[in-house]
Amino acid sequence: xxxxxxxxxxxxxxxxxxxxxxxxxxYGAAQVVAADLRExxxxxAGTGPYVSxxxxxxxxxxxxxxRQNITQIYLLAAILSATGEKNPSLAWNLNMQGLLxxxxxxxxxKLSKVFxxxxxxxxxxxxxxxxxxQQTIIEPTTIYGISKYAGEFWCHxxxxxxxxxxxxxxxxxxxxxxxxPGGGTTDYAVEIYHEALAKQSYNCFLKEDTYLPxxxxxxxxxxxxxxxxxxxxRIAIRNSxxxxxxSFSPAEIAASIKRQLSAFSISYRPDYRQAIADSWPQSIDxxxxxxxxxWKPQYDLDAMTEDMLLNxx
Ligand code: NAD
Ligand code: AKB
Numbered sequence: 001x002x003x004x005x006x007x008x009x010x011x012x013x014x015x016x017x018x019x020x021x022x023x024x025x026x027y028g029a030a031q032v033v034a035a036d037l038r039e040x041x042x043x044x045a046g047t048g049p050y051v052s053x054x055x056x057x058x059x060x061x062x063x064x065x066x067r068q069n070i071t072q073i074y075l076l077a078a079i080l081s082a083t084g085e086k087n088p089s090l091a092w093n094l095n096m097q098g099l100l101x102x103x104x105x106x107x108x109x110k111l112s113k114v115f116x117x118x119x120x121x122x123x124x125x126x127x128x129x130x131x132x133x134q135q136t137i138i139e140p141t142t143i144y145g146i147s148k149y150a151g152e153f154w155c156h157x158x159x160x161x162x163x164x165x166x167x168x169x170x171x172x173x174x175x176x177x178x179x180x181p182g183g184g185t186t187d188y189a190v191e192i193y194h195e196a197l198a199k200q201s202y203n204c205f206l207k208e209d210t211y212l213p214x215x216x217x218x219x220x221x222x223x224x225x226x227x228x229x230x231x232x233x234r235i236a237i238r239n240s241x242x243x244x245x246x247s248f249s250p251a252e253i254a255a256s257i258k259r260q261l262s263a264f265s266i267s268y269r270p271d272y273r274q275a276i277a278d279s280w281p282q283s284i285d286x287x288x289x290x291x292x293x294x295w296k297p298q299y300d301l302d303a304m305t306e307d308m309l310l311n312x313x
Contacts, residue, residue: 004112005031005069009055009102010076012036015117015171015220017043017179019074022221024048033068037077043178055098062105072228074115075102081121081276083183084144095147096154103158103166114166115228118152118240120213121145122170125279132281134242134288141279152239159238167227168240172284175304176217177311185276186212189253192266193308200263205271208251211282215245216299216307223295230293237288244286245297246304256305 004027011020011034021044023032029048034041039052053064055077064070077098084091099116106114123132124139140146148170158164173186181187188204189212195202215223223243227235248256254266289295299307 004071005033006072006074007033007035007065007068007070008074008076009035009053009061009098010078011044011050012038012041012179013076014176014179014181015174015217016076017041018176018217018221019076019224020044021047022225023074026225033064033070035064055101056094058101058104061101062108065105065109065111070109071111072113072115073102073106073111074224075099076117078147079144080182080184081119081142081144082185082187082273084147085142085272085276088143091143092147095144096150099151099154103154103164106164106166107158107162112165113228114164115224116151116155116166116168118148118168118170119144120170120172120280120284122149122152122240123281127281129282131283131285132242133285134237142276145279156239165232166238167235169223169227169243169289170240170284171220171243172213172215172245174215174217174220175308177308178217185273185280186214188250189214192250192253192257193305193312196257196261196264197309197312200261201265201267202254203267203269204250205269205273206250206277207270207274208266208268209249210274210277211247211249212277212280213244213247213282213284215243215297216304219245219297219299222298223289226295227289227293234293236292241289241292241295242284242286243289243295244284245299246301247283248301252301253305256301257309259302260305260309
């Protein structure tokens with residue numbers, strides 16, 4: 001039996017909803033407290049405890065952690081790449097201060113584990129574009145990528161200096177049907193399925209040959225829980241693990257949809273998000289995650305398309 005009591009901060013977001021539901025299955029509904037700036041979430045209603053909370057308010061966060069006997073925190077609250085470019089100082093403040101508040105409380109309250117996601121956005125134009133390795137040149141050019149890379153160093157620092165068991169994954173772009181994506185550059189790969197079913201057509205904000213690393217949400221949730229359940233001595237990387245499942249372009253995801261919905265068509269009108277996408281690698285080498293804690297993805301593009309269309313249809 002697990003004795004852990006988990007706080008998921010940012011539980012109403014694209015990942016948060018599905019992660020909260022998965023953790024509730026694993027640990028029991030009462031053991032997983034969902035927390036978000038948003039007052040409620042219909043997808044989580046009736047599935048377990050929910051509190052409205054601002055991760056920037058350290059005192060209130062600390063009170064919740066003590067009051068609810070929290071032993072683990074999953075911190076998902078952040079501003080993503082596209083929204084971040086519209087308001088860089090807001091993105092920096094939330095992404096950094098939110099993490100520092102959680103790491104400090106984890107140290108003070110001797111929490112057993114912390115999960116904090118990084119992103120493939122840490123990589124920049126000087127990183128290898130194909131099979132980008134775990135350790136390489138990392139010079140991000142978006143404020144989101146800068147905040148994630150700085151956050152990785154803070155995670156490593158709190159582990160090395162204070163022994164906080166913080167674990168992290170550099171998620172690729174995530175595709176899901178339950179909860180809307182929250183302002184990223186890879187969001188097109190979610191929108192395209194919605195519009196394929198609603199209108200049989202999609203106008204894409206990236207160019208047709210823009211390859212990016214991507215992953216279907218069930219793989220991302222499984223990766224997260226497998227990393228968090230792994231024995232501490234297997235976690236050699238304390239900044240953040242590269243993680244990979246597939247890499248495709250808008251033209252390829254469109255072709256995959258067309259194989260199932262023959263009337264579907266795509267057009268292209270690239271906007272400011274093209275420059276963000278062009279600064280990231282096209283594919284990721286995740287051999288270190290595979291070696292250390294046995295990571296292996298299950299979904300490829302066509303399997304994901306079939307499942308997305310089935311669940312959205
Ligand atoms: P999202 O934008 O969908 O959700 C973030 C949630 O945080 C929202 O529900 C929002 O209301 C909440 N939030 C915002 N400010 C808050 C605050 N001050 N206090 C409490 N809650 C607050 O994001 P997501 O896609 O679920 O991403 C979660 C994490 O995973 C982020 O750190 C993101 O950088 C990372 N990530 C996501 C992806 C992806 O493709 N979704 C890829 C790589 C990394
Ligand atoms: C984004 O596009 O900002 C996110 C990410 C890859 O971190 N999906």
